[in-house]
Amino acid sequence: MSEQANQPSPSNREAANLQPAALVRTEAAALEALAARLEGQMAEPFSRAVELILRCGESNGRVVVTGMGKSGIIAQKIAATLSSTGSPALFLHPAEAVHGDLGVLMPGDVVVALSSSGETEEILRLLAMLKRKGDALVSFTCNLNSTLAQASDVALDCSVAREACGLNLAPTASTTAMLALGDALAIAVSLRKGFRVEDFAELHPGGKLGKRLARVRDLMHSGDQVPVVSPTTSMTDVIYEMSSKKLGITTVQEQGLLRGVISDGDLRRLLEREGGAALSRSAGEAMNPLPRTIAPEEFAATALAILEERKITSLIVVDAHQTVQGVLHLHDLWGVELI
Numbered sequence: 001m002s003e004q005a006n007q008p009s010p011s012n013r014e015a016a017n018l019q020p021a022a023l024v025r026t027e028a029a030a031l032e033a034l035a036a037r038l039e040g041q042m043a044e045p046f047s048r049a050v051e052l053i054l055r056c057g058e059s060n061g062r063v064v065v066t067g068m069g070k071s072g073i074i075a076q077k078i079a080a081t082l083s084s085t086g087s088p089a090l091f092l093h094p095a096e097a098v099h100g101d102l103g104v105l106m107p108g109d110v111v112v113a114l115s116s117s118g119e120t121e122e123i124l125r126l127l128a129m130l131k132r133k134g135d136a137l138v139s140f141t142c143n144l145n146s147t148l149a150q151a152s153d154v155a156l157d158c159s160v161a162r163e164a165c166g167l168n169l170a171p172t173a174s175t176t177a178m179l180a181l182g183d184a185l186a187i188a189v190s191l192r193k194g195f196r197v198e199d200f201a202e203l204h205p206g207g208k209l210g211k212r213l214a215r216v217r218d219l220m221h222s223g224d225q226v227p228v229v230s231p232t233t234s235m236t237d238v239i240y241e242m243s244s245k246k247l248g249i250t251t252v253q254e255q256g257l258l259r260g261v262i263s264d265g266d267l268r269r270l271l272e273r274e275g276g277a278a279l280s281r282s283a284g285e286a287m288n289p290l291p292r293t294i295a296p297e298e299f300a301a302t303a304l305a306i307l308e309e310r311k312i313t314s315l316i317v318v319d320a321h322q323t324v325q326g327v328l329h330l331h332d333l334w335g336v337e338l339i
Contacts, residue, residue, distance in 0.1 A: 023164040023172075030160040030173035031180055038184065042157055046185070049138045049154045053087060053189045056110040056136070063089035064105060064135075066097070067114035068122050070171040071140075071178065075114045078182030085190035094122035102129055110136045112182075116158070116174045118146020127151050140178045156181060216303050217296035219333065220317045220326035221247065227327070228253050229262075231284030238262055238283050247329050249314045252287045256323050258316055260287030293318045296325050304333045 038046055053063055063082050067075035075091055082089035092101060092111075105111070111130055115123050118141040127148075130137055139152040142159040149155035158181060164172035227245035229238050229252055242250045242264070252260040262283060270278045270286055278286070294303050294315045303315055307330050317326040 023166075026162065026164040027173045027176045030164075030177045033161065034158070034177045034180060037157055045154050045156060046188075049156060049185060050188050050192060052110050052136045052138060052154065053082075053185070054192055056108060057087055057189075057193070059108045061106065061108035061110065063087055063110050063112060064092050065089060065112045065114070065182075066092045066094050066123065066126070068094050068120050070175050071114040071116060071120075074175050074178045074182065075112070077179060078112065078114075078186065081183055081186040082189070085186050086193055086195040087186065087189050094120070094126060098122070098125050102126070105129070105133055105135060107133055107135065109133075110138060112138045112140070112185075113148060113152075114140045114178055115146075115148050116142045116171060116178075118143040118148040120148070123148060140181055142174055214300045215296065216294055216298045216300060216315075216317055216328055217325070219300055220296070220328040221332070222317075222326035225327075226324065227251060228324075229283045230254060231259055231282060231287070233283040235267075235279045235281050235283070235286060238286070239267070242267070247314060247327055249327065250283075251316055251324055251327065252283050253324055258291070258293065258318055258322050258324050259284070260289040261291040261314075261316060262287050263312075263314070291316050293322075294328065295319070300333055303328055304330075307333070 056063065063079070065075040065079040065082070066072070072091075072093065079089040079091040090104065092104060094113075111126075113123050113126070118139070124147055127137075131151075136154075137152045138154045138156065139148045140156050140158050141149050142157070143149060144155055144157055144159075158174060158177045160173040160177055162168050163170060163174060164176075225245065225247075227241045227247055227250035229241050229250050231252055231254060233241075233252075238250060242248065242262070248264045250262050251258060252262065260283075266286065266288055267278075270281070274281075292306060292310055292312060292315055294306065294317055296317050296319065306315060307313065313330045315328045316324060317328055318324055
């Protein structure tokens, strides 16, 4: 084989010289172009797609997202984002659909189909069935003249100047544009629905995100775990209660109502000021009458922010009548992040 035959082709040589930053900028340029279309000629069709999904939800329909290959992977993520932001959605593999999985489609669903070319054979096979069921079709495609786009109720343009792949072949910039467009659609729908952080928390009970959105009532110490003394309790008994409950604090209560707290720090400062005479004090004389409190329905992240701001380790959990519900300690919030 000649030396010339071993040389890379011009297109391969060009690909070999591309720097990672240049590849990322190619994808960034695709997103900038997509954003410009959303502010311009695609604003109206995008709004129609949002309306279709909103009406679908009002009639208890689902969003069924489909795509083949790399587009299918993006479709799965879009379906997951829709579901986690309050729009029930599922992924339908187009090849499996024609072998029985079409049964998941129900009248009133909205199908979101992803195909860069708009001519993906497995996607096109679904069109006749969708028309028979009367389900609305939204397409993400790079070719608005394609069969898929022409058959859609709404066709959204994901075209890119070029793929980030040096050969301009592998789906890269185009799938990035599809992913961003799917995120935009899901969030636009959730905002129109009035989806709240409370709703998001209900759908994300597990993992770090779940703990961040957990309620104070789910993490606090309650019942017999709460240290309790009365205003007349002696300091000896106060120290015993604090030691036995191991929270570094005790509540001072009368008939379940919060009157104050005594913390390790309060006790230490009292002993520094008064020495042994401090032990003759009652809880009511030694307590802090204005402790920091929090409602049980507040988010754990809100509690963490208060603890960090005030540089304290515990919050007393009370209801609207100042009835003690529990104690939340900083250790209970390990793994929680600020919102």
